[in-house]
Amino acid sequence: METTSERFRESVAAAIRDDELKGAMSKLTSALRPKRASAVAGLPEFDQLRDHGIAIKMHTLDHMDTYLARFEDNVIANGGHVHWCADEASARQTILDLCRQHNVRTVTKGKSMVTEELGLNAFLDSHGILPLETDLGEYIIQLRGEHPSHIIAPATHLQREQIADTFRKSHAHLDANRAMDTAESLTEEARQELREKYGAADAGITGANFMIAETGSTIIVTNEGNGDLTQTLAKVHIVVASLEKIIPTMDDAGVFLRLLARSATGQDMSVYTTLSSGPRRAGDLDGPDAFHVVLVDNGRSAMLGGSEREMLRCIRCSACLNHCPVYASIGGHAYGWVYSGPMGKVLTPSLTGLDKAKDLPNASSFCGKCQEVCPMRIPLPKLMRNLRVKQTEMKMTSWRQRILLFLWSSLASRPALYRFVTGAMTKILAGLAGRKGVFRWLPLTGGWTKMRDLPAPEGGGFFARYDASRKENN
Amino acid sequence: MTTSSGSSQKKVTVGLFVTCLIDAMRPSAGMAALRLLETAGCEVVVPKDQSCCGQPAWNSGDINSARKAATPFLDAFDTCDYVVVPSGSCAGMLAHHLVDLFDGSGDTHAQKQASSIAAKTHELTSFLVDVMGMKTPPGKTGARIAYHDSCSSLREMQVSAQPRALLKAAGADVVDLDKADTCCGFGGTFSVKYGDISGTMSDDKAADIEGKDPDMLVAGDMGCLMNIAGRLSRRGSSVEVRHVAEVLDGVMEAPPIAGPRNTASGRPEE
Numbered sequence: 001m002e003t004t005s006e007r008f009r010e011s012v013a014a015a016i017r018d019d020e021l022k023g024a025m026s027k028l029t030s031a032l033r034p035k036r037a038s039a040v041a042g043l044p045e046f047d048q049l050r051d052h053g054i055a056i057k058m059h060t061l062d063h064m065d066t067y068l069a070r071f072e073d074n075v076i077a078n079g080g081h082v083h084w085c086a087d088e089a090s091a092r093q094t095i096l097d098l099c100r101q102h103n104v105r106t107v108t109k110g111k112s113m114v115t116e117e118l119g120l121n122a123f124l125d126s127h128g129i130l131p132l133e134t135d136l137g138e139y140i141i142q143l144r145g146e147h148p149s150h151i152i153a154p155a156t157h158l159q160r161e162q163i164a165d166t167f168r169k170s171h172a173h174l175d176a177n178r179a180m181d182t183a184e185s186l187t188e189e190a191r192q193e194l195r196e197k198y199g200a201a202d203a204g205i206t207g208a209n210f211m212i213a214e215t216g217s218t219i220i221v222t223n224e225g226n227g228d229l230t231q232t233l234a235k236v237h238i239v240v241a242s243l244e245k246i247i248p249t250m251d252d253a254g255v256f257l258r259l260l261a262r263s264a265t266g267q268d269m270s271v272y273t274t275l276s277s278g279p280r281r282a283g284d285l286d287g288p289d290a291f292h293v294v295l296v297d298n299g300r301s302a303m304l305g306g307s308e309r310e311m312l313r314c315i316r317c318s319a320c321l322n323h324c325p326v327y328a329s330i331g332g333h334a335y336g337w338v339y340s341g342p343m344g345k346v347l348t349p350s351l352t353g354l355d356k357a358k359d360l361p362n363a364s365s366f367c368g369k370c371q372e373v374c375p376m377r378i379p380l381p382k383l384m385r386n387l388r389v390k391q392t393e394m395k396m397t398s399w400r401q402r403i404l405l406f407l408w409s410s411l412a413s414r415p416a417l418y419r420f421v422t423g424a425m426t427k428i429l430a431g432l433a434g435r436k437g438v439f440r441w442l443p444l445t446g447g448w449t450k451m452r453d454l455p456a457p458e459g460g461g462f463f464a465r466y467d468a469s470r471k472e473n474n
Numbered sequence: 475m476t477t478s479s480g481s482s483q484k485k486v487t488v489g490l491f492v493t494c495l496i497d498a499m500r501p502s503a504g505m506a507a508l509r510l511l512e513t514a515g516c517e518v519v520v521p522k523d524q525s526c527c528g529q530p531a532w533n534s535g536d537i538n539s540a541r542k543a544a545t546p547f548l549d550a551f552d553t554c555d556y557v558v559v560p561s562g563s564c565a566g567m568l569a570h571h572l573v574d575l576f577d578g579s580g581d582t583h584a585q586k587q588a589s590s591i592a593a594k595t596h597e598l599t600s601f602l603v604d605v606m607g608m609k610t611p612p613g614k615t616g617a618r619i620a621y622h623d624s625c626s627s628l629r630e631m632q633v634s635a636q637p638r639a640l641l642k643a644a645g646a647d648v649v650d651l652d653k654a655d656t657c658c659g660f661g662g663t664f665s666v667k668y669g670d671i672s673g674t675m676s677d678d679k680a681a682d683i684e685g686k687d688p689d690m691l692v693a694g695d696m697g698c699l700m701n702i703a704g705r706l707s708r709r710g711s712s713v714e715v716r717h718v719a720e721v722l723d724g725v726m727e728a729p730p731i732a733g734p735r736n737t738a739s740g741r742p743e744e
Contacts, residue, residue: 016670329674363668365661365675367625388535393535397535401663405531407540412494412525414545419525420561422498438707447666451673452704455499455543455732462492462501466520469505 001119001147003352005336006357015330020159025328028156032089032322035266036373041470043262050375053255055214055377060247061304067246068295074216078278080291088118093297095120095205095238098292099129100238104202110220110227111135112207113151113316114296117351121207131205132197134191134226143170149332151339152264152318157331160186176361194226204230204288206276208241209316210256211293212257214249217277218293221260221270228274237276237288243300244312256315259375263317299351307386308350313376314343319368319382326363335360342370342380357394361387423461430459478703485517488601489554491547491701493564494526495696496717497583502728507560507598510723514606515672521550529567532575533662540575548587550735557591558680560598560719561695564629567635568595570630597627598696599718603636610643613724619646620688621718624695625657637694637718645723649686660701676705683713690714690730692721703732 004011017023040046045440060067075331085091095113095118099107107124109115109131121131121142133142137155141148143166148154155163164180167189198204206227208218218239220227247253261267280287302314321327321341332340337359339347345364349357361384368385370380403431411418433439433456441449448454488511491618492504511518514729529543531537551557572588579585602608619641627633637729641648659665659675666672679702689704693699703715714730729735 012668012670016674248685273680325659325675325678326671329671329678361670363664363671365625365657365659365664365672367657367661368629369625369655369657372629385533385535388533389537390535392535392537401534402536405534405536405539409528409531409536409542412528412543413545415523415525415550419497421492426498437729437735439706447665447669447672450669450705451708452676452701453707453732455700455703455707457499458501458728460501462497462504463520463522465501465505466508 001116001338003337003356005348005352005360006362008334008336008357011334011336012330015334018331018413020162021157021331024157024159025331027432028150028153029322029328032142032265035187036263036319037243037266039262039266039268044260045425046262049116049255049259050377053259053315054313054376056247056252056255057216061244061309061312064243064246064304068243069250070213071211071216071468074214075278075291075293076216076289079281080215080216080278082293084295084297086297088296088298091240091294091298092118092120092123094294095240096124096129098236098238098294099124099203102203102290104129104236106130106197106201106204107132107205108198108230108234109133109138109200110204110222110230111138111154112205112240113148113338114207114298115205115240116148117242117298118240119238121369132194132201133283134194134198134230135222136187136224139167139190139194143167147333148338149340150321151316151343154357156332157387165185188438198229198233201230201234203236203238204232204234205238205240206231208239208245209260210253211241211246212248212250212253213246215277216251217275219257219273219275220255221273223265223267223271225272228272231274231276231288232286235288236277236290236292239276239291239293240296241293241439242296242298244314260315261319263319263375273329303350306350307390308346308383311343311346311350311380311383313378314347314377315345319373319375323373324371325367325369326365342384343378346380346383354387354390354394355396358391361385361391419461419463426457426461427459430457432456478692479668483736485515486556487554488518488556488558489551489570490518490520490634491524491527491546491551491557491559491564491697491721492520493559493561495700496560499521499700499719500696500728500731501602502725503560503719506717506719506723507558509725510598510611511558511600513612514608516606519554523547523550527572528565528575529571530662531566532567532571537575541549541579541719542611544572544575545584546690548584548591552587553709556601557595557596558598558601559595560717561697562597562624562633563596563695563697565597566630568592574580597633597694598723599637599640600631600633602722603639604631608640610615611640611722613644613722614725615644615646615721617646617689617691617721618649619690620649620651620683620686620713620719622651622658622683623654623700624693628655628695633694637692640722641692641718644724646721649684649688651679651682653682657704658698660695660697661698662673665697672701673705676701677709679710680705680711683710684709688713690716690721692716693719699731703730
């Protein structure tokens with residue numbers, strides 16, 4: 001997928017003026033934050049479960065090659081096929097080749113962020129294969145020609161009225177006067193539209209929340225059941241998954257499933273947990289004739305050996321997005337690529353290049369809420385700071401920032417001089433501010449004063465008062 | 475005022491790290507912190523060789539500038555028993571990041587000093603309560619006070635109950651914000667570099683505060699205070715904004731942060 005992260009500032013400026021987005025974001029955070037909190041409070045061993053999950057992930061990252069090879073062996077033993085793809089172009093081509101090999105004309109899709117990385121829908125479409133998203137949120141944004149704004153709630157940037165408008169335009173064959181004022185009526189309409197499409201599709205493409213090395217199985221979790229229909233009713237099931245989704249055993253999956261749903265939506269478990277272990281066997285009631293797993297690297301191996309390695313622990317629960325005040329202010333699209341929120345601020349520069357996403361690791365107040373709620377305790381602020389250090393080392397920061405930090409640190413390293421200069425400056429500023437006590441504007445502070453007054457200093461530094469008070473006492 | 479430390483014991487030596495923002499913007503809060511520590515029975519030294527802990531450069535990814543700024547600090551606080559900071563953010567920098575900052579510098583002496591400082595650094599209110607056992611502060615107030623937790627205080631320094639307990643003991647009616655654990659949007663240079671986002675966050679915080687109709691908004695971090703006071707002032711709010719040390723100390727001669735001044739020089743009239 002093309003990235004627009006380079007235009008972050010423009011996107012933010014537009015997002016902040018968007019009142020519908022503001023309403024939608026406020027609904028998302030007010031719904032999901034308390035749900036996670038009560039789910040975590042309801043499981044006393046949640047923190048131990050986190051530690052257990054982290055230990056499994058760290059072990060798996062240390063032995064990723066071994067577990068991926070074991071996974072491949074077991075998929076083949078189950079009658080499936082594994083395709084290794086180094087980058088997005090080779091993954092797209094592999095999926096297209098598989099579709100052609102199986103004479104596929106239409107594809108149903110379960111929600112998958114890695115296929116967003118590949119820009120798969122547009123690619124298949126341009127080669128005469130019709131992809132149809134079956135997750136409700138994905139279906140809505142596909143109709144609107146948009147990209148997901150959230151990794152588990154792709155249409156969370158939309159209000160109900162906007163979705164009703166989209167359905168009225170897209171489902172023109174339905175009664176124009178039908179009631180569409182509840183979430184239930186919208187869901188039911190999408191369900192009826194989608195239901196007949198599953199059986200008619202030639203292939204189902206899903207992602208994977210986890211790949212299990214010991215059994216060669218893949219797992220997806222959904223709340224709508226669309227994933228099951230996508231992968232069992234079509235002749236061919238193609239799983240697209242990035243390398244870090246590998247875990248060693250089925251028991252390990254139990255740990256992650258319990259963490260994932262609680263962290264994401266505050267559920268104990270997602271409504272559907274669906275395992276795929278190869279094509280339909282003799283005697284099976286249903287299942288695909290062919291089973292393919294497309295393993296996508298697309299930058300993960302490089303991360304494994306780099307300073308962003310801890311990011312590969314991410315299980316895509318979205319807790320960091322849901323709790324991030326920056327995400328709540330600007331929504332997901334402003335981040336410019338597939339992933340948004342704090343995890344996107346680390347993942348996007350790591351996968352698309354730091355030069356194409358300069359603002360992302362910087363646009364954080366380092367409040368630390370993301371790390372606090374992350375089930376994998378990924379130190380997101382630290383990883384963002386590491387990326388800032390890289391930018392400084394690569395001279396990607398602005399000349400203004402470099403000069404200001406140089407001057408400031410030179411001054412701060414000479415405390416007596418520093419005090420003389422800051423003491424004089426604060427007196428001048430206090431005098432300029434006068435009785436108002438604030439500035440509406442000052443040179444170089446436009447970013448601050450656009451929405452806030454700048455409090456004036458009291459005037460004179462601390463040490464002048466301290467010295468005076470000591471003299472008084474002696 | 476009562477503390478659990480007996481007067482016969484040798485006084486602990488506390489190095490007060492004033493912080494660059496209090497030094498420049500709000501000396502009154504620094505003087506209040508000093509008096510509070512003395513009232514609690516500490517021998518307070520204020521080393522002259524202090525300026526800044528290096529956090530602005532550290533968070534900008536400029537390690538060299540951060541080391542340069544923080545270096546005088548290492549010697550200045552070498553000999554005191556504790557380093558106490560009227561800011562959760564600067565305390566967090568010292569307690570959790572200073573070691574990382576000098577890690578890889580090749581300067582083993584500086585690394586040793588950094589670890590020693592990290593181990594003895596405390597945020598002001600948590601030091602008063604947890605270490606000195608302060609129960610009742612010298613200041614008295616009947617104000618309805620909304621207390622704002624800075625993110626660093628809350629998540630890096632585990633400060634939350636201590637300032638509230640002291641404010642209540644001073645007589646304040648302490649009210650909790652609906653989104654008490656959500657960032658106010660300050661974030662150091664973030665507030666200027668990404669003014670749109672930071673300003674939006676500060677507006678959410680200001681609305682939360684105004685909804686509680688307090689007389690005063692109090693916090694332990696000058697950065698948050700300037701940010702919140704700046705947004706409240708722009709919204710035309712009448713809520714007074716002050717550093718927690720001023721309220722606990724009880725000397726509130728200085729006009730509130732971002733509040734109008736009695737005299738053009740900013741100092742209260744004699």
